[in-house]
Structure formats: structure tokens, C-alpha cells
Amino acid sequence: MAVATVAALLAALGGALWLAARRFVGPSVQRLHRGGDSGLMHGKTVLITGANSGLGRATAAELLRLGARVIMGCRDRTRAEEEAGQLRREICQAGGPELGPDSGGAGELVVKELDLASLRSVRSFCQEEEPRLDVLINNAGIFQCPYMKTEDGFEMQFGVNHLGHFLLTNLLLGLLKSSAPSRIVVVSSKLYKYGDINFEDLNSEQNYNKSFCYSRSKLANILFTRELARRLEGTNVTVNALHPGVVRTNLGRHxxxxxxxxxLFNLVSWAFFKTPLEGAQTSIYLASSPEVEGVSGKYFGDCKEEELLPKAMDESVAGKLWDVSEVMVGILK
Ligand SMILES: NC(=O)C1=CN([C@@H]2O[C@H](COP(=O)(O)OP(=O)(O)OC[C@H]3O[C@@H](n4cnc5c(N)ncnc54)[C@H](OP(=O)(O)O)[C@@H]3O)[C@@H](O)[C@H]2O)C=CC1
Ligand SMILES: CC1=C(/C=C/C(C)=C/C=C/C(C)=C/C=O)C(C)(C)CCC1
Incomplete structure (x- = not known):
């Protein structure tokens, strides 16, 4: 009996040590920018959707440290203002550069209301005048929610992850072009592999499978990226998609x-998932690194280009999705 107890305790201890070792010496991505790059994004304006939480928040913090003026496009202004205040304090406490437009150090944080589940909100967000936009990061996302519809009657995951960003990007293209060289970064997911674009039922009214619908929205993100890259050739505006890895954020709320x-799930996610800062490295890389200047229409993971399945490179599906999306969001010329 005593031997069995000791063996069980040793096994538990060994397991815990193994998990901790994985967490601290595991294959996490190195932080891209350390002390030396503090002015890299100085003078640049970056819009990040869903910047109050998870990957978007970590991306905002890092680009702010690099000197950017970061616009946090968030659906809940009060919560976003709280996060912005917290981010400013974190940077000051870490002995970072001074914040503010005239400081010459870190950049500036601006909160603006943006609900991607409402075309009206997206339109009114884009009507607010901005002199320039150097980087747009389509980051906000919703994962495996119960069947819900957006204000305009679209299935929620397809509506927020794809259609809301589709309209936002299209309405900001003029500004991105006039600010060129500029970049668009699209946060997709490896789970795109399990999705299909079912043009007969894009709102999943006949059949709703929450995992399939998430994957479909993430496949749509990549098809959108590739079609947009084709349309933007010669404009000096680039667009790339990425997979952040599996990251410990609020995405699993549903x-x-x-x-x-x-x-147990918390322990597993602590041990095996990336932190938001680790997960944000590819977004930060695509938004700021000189290495990807001029690169467009590609898909990245861990700051490296990755291959796509043929279904994500199908030009006729990408073209059709573009046309259908234009009609759905009401921008057909
Ligand atoms: N975490 C992971 O393992 C992975 C994440 N991704 C992708 O990364 C992106 C960021 O997710 P992550 O940081 O993990 O998750 P979080 O849930 O932490 O962040 C998602 C952000 O999107 C915002 N959002 C959701 N719905 C809307 C809406 N209608 N309008 C505006 N903003 C909205 C959320 O706002 P609010 O807080 O108000 O809800 C939140 O700020 C997503 O696109 C996700 O698909 C991809 C692969 C893996
Ligand atoms: C942190 C955490 C969770 C988070 C899950 C997440 C963040 C899942 C991410 C999914 C992926 C891989 C999406 C890909 O696109 C759980 C399990 C809900 C509960 C325990 C704590």
C-alpha cells in the first residue's frame, strides 16, 4: 500500500515537473523585438481589431512599445479604456519609453468603438477621419459560439470573423493606399483545414456545426487574403494571413x-498553450518587420511562411467568395 502511494506521488511530481519544464524550456517562439528596436514603428498608425483581450492586447502592447500610434478597435469602449489604461501603466512600470504623440518614445493608444457584428458600426467607425493608416490587423474573432446571428442576420462566426472584417478592410483601402507602403495582417487559424465554403448555406440556417463554422470563417480569412493580395498588386499595400499557434486567451469562452x-484544463493550457505575447509574435512580425516588406498573399506561422492546402489556394472559390461577400455587406458597385 505504502509503496503504491509513494509511486503515485512520484508519478504526480514527475508529471508536474515535466509540465513545468515544457512550459519554460518548450518550443515557444522567441520574442521578436527586444530593447533595440524602440523607434521601429514611430510615426506609424496601426489599427488592431479586438485589441482589448488576448492576442490583440499583446500585439497592441508590443507595437506601442515600438512607437506606433495604436488604435484599439473594440466593441466595448469601457472595457477597452480599462485595458488601455492598464497597458499604459504596464509600459511605464517596466521602465519603457514615455508615452504620447510628442514623446519621441513609445507611441499612443487610442480606443475607438467597433462592433464587427454590426455593419452599421463598421461603417460609422470608418467615417471617423484619420490622416493615415499604415497597418491594419484583422485580429478580432469569435470561436465556437452557440448559433447566433449578427445585427444584419449573418451567422455570428462567419459574420464577425469574415464579413465584418471584409467590410472594414474594403472601407479602409483608400486610406491604406494613400499611406503606402502599408500592410494588412489577417489572423486566421490552422483550423481552416477543416472548413469548406458552402455557398448554398453561408449563414448555416440549414445545419449549424459550431466547429465547422469556425473553420469555415478561418478558411474565408485566407481566401480573402489571397484574393485581396491579387487585387492590390502594384499598390504597395500588402496583405498576409497567419496562424498564431494554440494560445491561452479568452477565445474558449463558449x-x-x-x-x-x-x-485540469487550466493546468493543461498553462503547460501547453502559448502565452498571448508568444502567440502575438507572428502578427507583430508581419506588422513591423523589414524582412516581409513587399511580401503579399502568404500564410505564416511562427514568423515563417507556411504551405497552404489546395482548398485555401483555390482562385475561383476566392473570387466567388469575394463577390458574394460584396453583396452580403452591401458594397457592390
Ligand atoms: N487563441 C488561440 O489559440 C487562437 C486564436 N486564433 C485567432 O486569434 C484571434 C484573436 O483571438 P484571441 O486573442 O485568442 O481571443 P480573445 O477572445 O482573447 O480575443 C478576441 C477579441 O475579439 C473581440 N471580438 C469578438 N467579437 C467581436 C465583435 N463582434 N466586434 C469586435 N470585436 C470582437 C473580443 O472582444 P470582447 O472581449 O469584447 O469579446 C476580443 O477583443 C481570433 O481571430 C482567433 O480566431 C487563431 C488560432 C488560435
Ligand atoms: C485557456 C483555457 C481554455 C481555452 C481554450 C482556447 C483558447 C482554445 C483555442 C482554440 C483554438 C486552437 C483556436 C484555433 O483557431 C479552455 C480550454 C476553454 C478552458 C481552460 C482554460
Whole structure:
């Protein structure tokens, strides 16, 4: 009996040590920018959707440290203002450069209301005058929610992850072109592999599978990126998509996990998932690195180009999705 107890304790201890070792010496991505690049984004304006949480928040913090004027496009202004205040304090406490447009150090944080589940909100966001836009990061996302519709009657995951960003990008293209060289970064996911574009039921009214619909929206992100890259050839505006890895964020908020096993899931996510700062490295890389200047229409993971499945490179599906999306969001000329 005593031997069995000792063996069980040793196994538990060994497991915990192994998890901790994985967490601290595991294959996480190195932080791209350390001390030396502080002025890299100085004078540049970056818009990040969903910047109040997870990857968007970490991306905002890093680009702010690099000197950018960061616009946080968020649906809940109060929560976003709180996060912005917290970010400013974190940077000051870390002995970072001074914040503010005239400081010459870190950049400036601006919160603007943007609900991607409302075409009206996207339009009114884009009507607010901005003199320039150097980087647009389509980051906001919703994952495996129960069946819901956006204000305009679109299935929520397709509506927010694809259509809201489709309209936003199209309405900002003029500004991005006049600010060129400029960049668009699209946060997709490896889960695109399990999606299909079912043109007969894009709103999933006949059949709703929450995993499939998330994957479809992420496949749409990549098809959109490739079609847009083709349309932007010769404009000096680039667009690339990425997979951030599996990251410990609030994305799993709609996944129901029984209370008793939640600690186990927390432990597993702590041990195996990337931190938001690690997960944000590819977004930061595509937004700021001179290495990807002029690169467009590609898909990245861990700051390296990755191959896509043929279904994500199908030009006729990408073209058709573009046309259908134009009609859905009402920008057909
Ligand atoms: N975490 C991961 O493992 C992975 C994430 N991704 C992608 O990364 C991106 C960022 O997600 P992550 O940081 O993980 O998740 P979070 O849930 O932490 O952040 C998502 C952000 O999107 C915002 N958002 C959701 N719906 C809307 C809306 N209608 N209008 C405006 N903003 C909205 C959220 O706002 P609010 O807080 O108000 O809800 C939040 O700011 C997503 O596109 C996701 O698909 C891809 C692969 C893996
Ligand atoms: C942190 C955390 C969770 C987060 C899950 C996430 C963030 C899932 C991400 C999914 C992926 C890989 C999406 C790809 O596009 C759980 C399991 C809900 C509960 C325990 C704590």
C-alpha cells in the first residue's frame, strides 16, 4: 500500500515537473523585438481589431512599445479604456519609453468603438477621419459560439470573423493606399483545414456545426487574403494571413467545461498553450518587420511562411467568395 502511494506521488511530481519544464524550456517562439528596436514603428498608425483581450492586447502592447500610434478597435469602449489604461501603466512600470504623440518614445493608444457584428458600426467607425493608416490587423474573432446571428442576420462566426472584417478592410483601402507602403495582417487559424465554403448555406440556417463554422470563417480569412493580395498588386499595400499557434486567451469562452475538470484544463493550457505575447509574435512580425516588406498573399506561422492546402489556394472559390461577400455587406458597385 505504502509503496503504491509513494509511486503515485512520484508519478504526480514527475508529471508536474515535466509540465513545468515544457512550459519554460518548450518550443515557444522567441520574442521578436527586444530593447533595440524602440523607434521601429514611430510615426506609424496601426489599427488592431479586438485589441482589448488576448492576442490583440499583446500585439497592441508590443507595437506601442515600438512607437506606433495604436488604435484599439473594440466593441466595448469601457472595457477597452480599462485595458488601455492598464497597458499604459504596464509600459511605464517596466521602465519603457514615455508615452504620447510628442514623446519621441513609445507611441499612443487610442480606443475607438467597433462592433464587427454590426455593419452599421463598421461603417460609422470608418467615417471617423484619420490622416493615415499604415497597418491594419484583422485580429478580432469569435470561436465556437452557440448559433447566433449578427445585427444584419449573418451567422455570428462567419459574420464577425469574415464579413465584418471584409467590410472594414474594403472601407479602409483608400486610406491604406494613400499611406503606402502599408500592410494588412489577417489572423486566421490552422483550423481552416477543416472548413469548406458552402455557398448554398453561408449563414448555416440549414445545419449549424459550431466547429465547422469556425473553420469555415478561418478558411474565408485566407481566401480573402489571397484574393485581396491579387487585387492590390502594384499598390504597395500588402496583405498576409497567419496562424498564431494554440494560445491561452479568452477565445474558449463558449466552450463549456464542467467545474470539476476546469482546474485540469487550466493546468493543461498553462503547460501547453502559448502565452498571448508568444502567440502575438507572428502578427507583430508581419506588422513591423523589414524582412516581409513587399511580401503579399502568404500564410505564416511562427514568423515563417507556411504551405497552404489546395482548398485555401483555390482562385475561383476566392473570387466567388469575394463577390458574394460584396453583396452580403452591401458594397457592390
Ligand atoms: N487563441 C488561440 O489559440 C487562437 C486564436 N486564433 C485567432 O486569434 C484571434 C484573436 O483571438 P484571441 O486573442 O485568442 O481571443 P480573445 O477572445 O482573447 O480575443 C478576441 C477579441 O475579439 C473581440 N471580438 C469578438 N467579437 C467581436 C465583435 N463582434 N466586434 C469586435 N470585436 C470582437 C473580443 O472582444 P470582447 O472581449 O469584447 O469579446 C476580443 O477583443 C481570433 O481571430 C482567433 O480566431 C487563431 C488560432 C488560435
Ligand atoms: C485557456 C483555457 C481554455 C481555452 C481554450 C482556447 C483558447 C482554445 C483555442 C482554440 C483554438 C486552437 C483556436 C484555433 O483557431 C479552455 C480550454 C476553454 C478552458 C481552460 C482554460
Amino acid at each position: 466552450i463549456h467545461i464542467p467545474l470539476l475538470v476546469k482546474p
